Amino acid sequence: MHRAEVNKIGKSWESGEPFNVPQLDALIDASRESWDTALLCGEKFGYRNSQTTVLAPTGTIGFMMDCDTTGIEPDLALVKYKKLVGGRHDQDCEQYGAGALFKLGYNNNEVDAIVSYIDATGTIEGAPGIKPEHLAVFDCSFKRPRATRSINYMGHIKMMAAAQPFLSGAISRQ
Numbered sequence: 001m002h003r004a005e006v007n008k009i010g011k012s013w014e015s016g017e018p019f020n021v022p023q024l025d026a027l028i029d030a031s032r033e034s035w036d037t038a039l040l041c042g043e044k045f046g047y048r049n050s051q052t053t054v055l056a057p058t059g060t061i062g063f064m065m066d067c068d069t070t071g072i073e074p075d076l077a078l079v080k081y082k083k084l085v086g087g088r089h090d091q092d093c094e095q096y097g098a099g100a101l102f103k104l105g106y107n108n109n110e111v112d113a114i115v116s117y118i119d120a121t122g123t124i125e126g127a128p129g130i131k132p133e134h135l136a137v138f139d140c141s142f143k144r145p146r147a148t149r150s151i152n153y154m155g156h157i158k159m160m161a162a163a164q165p166f167l168s169g170a171i172s173r174q
Contacts, residue, residue, distance in 0.1 A: 005165035005166055006166075008165075009027075009028050009031070031166075053166060053168050055072060055163065055167055055169075072159055073141065073155075073159055074139070074140060074151045074155050074156060075140045076142050077140045077141075077142040078124060078138060078140060079119065079122040079144075097114075097115055097124075097138065098111050100137055100138070101115070104134050104137065113127070113128045113129060114128065114130055121144070122144040122147075123144040125146070125147050125148060125149060126146070136149075141153075141156065
């Protein structure tokens with residue numbers, strides 16, 4: 001069942017957005033090879049109280065591993081606040097933001113200014129030099145007080161639904 005889903009990658013795209021994935025064929029081939037190996041190992045050694053595939057990290061595991069997000073769903077916010085032992089609070093600005101800005105073509109000075117703005121306001125909306133067409137890249141599930149953008153709850157459900165056919169167990173949520 002799960003291996004068969006590999007054959008559907010890239011075949012059904014209902015969104016009006018362009019679907020362009022560099023090296024998609026190589027990614028599909030690698031996925032097929034991984035499933036073939038998983039099936040061969042299962043046939044040789046058997047399956048017992050296990051999953052062939054699982055999705056992690058989620059929740060607490062993600063925080064402990066210092067992951068930017070805590071699951072497959074869209075990120076909660078660009079800036080998160082954690083309540084620490086002893087009553088202190090920690091502000092965490094996502095690490096992927098600067099890397100994404102560089103990939104979008106921003107230079108060092110522009111990235112520094114945008115990341116500083118995000119740190120100060122919790123949102124990228126209104127950041128100096130950010131191009132309107134790039135805002136969607138940074139949309140999150142939680143809308144900050146000064147922000148107007150967020151991802152609809154269906155974004156979470158659609159992302160989990162897209163991944164579920166490749167998982168032998170359910171997507172864990174705490």
